[in-house]
Amino acid sequence: MVDLTPNPELTTREPGRDATRRRHNARELTGDNPTVEIELDEQVYTLRITKTGKLILTK
Template identity: 55%
Template sequence: MSFHGQITDPADAHRTAAPARTLPVYDARRLTDGDGTATIVLDDKAYQLRITRAGKLILTK
């Protein structure tokens, strides 16, 4: 598997790598202000983002 347009398989060396697209990065702990929950709104609908004790993310409507 290659990341960021890097060619790792010599058989793929003839292919032109697509430019890497930079995606925004958000720290879930900063989004939740330390209490482990945040509300995210999309198209006037609210979703709850929660960090579990096991360190996993759950997004619910």
């Protein structure tokens, strides 16, 4: 299980907004496997890091 607690060093505040934007490191999310599944409202998405270091999110 991946710890999704935001890193305080990476948490930023948008100018003019009260909400805090959380930032997560994609390599920490994927670990040793460059592909992870993310679920949102019973839909499963795949997040993949390519060999060239780009992120691809597919349904």
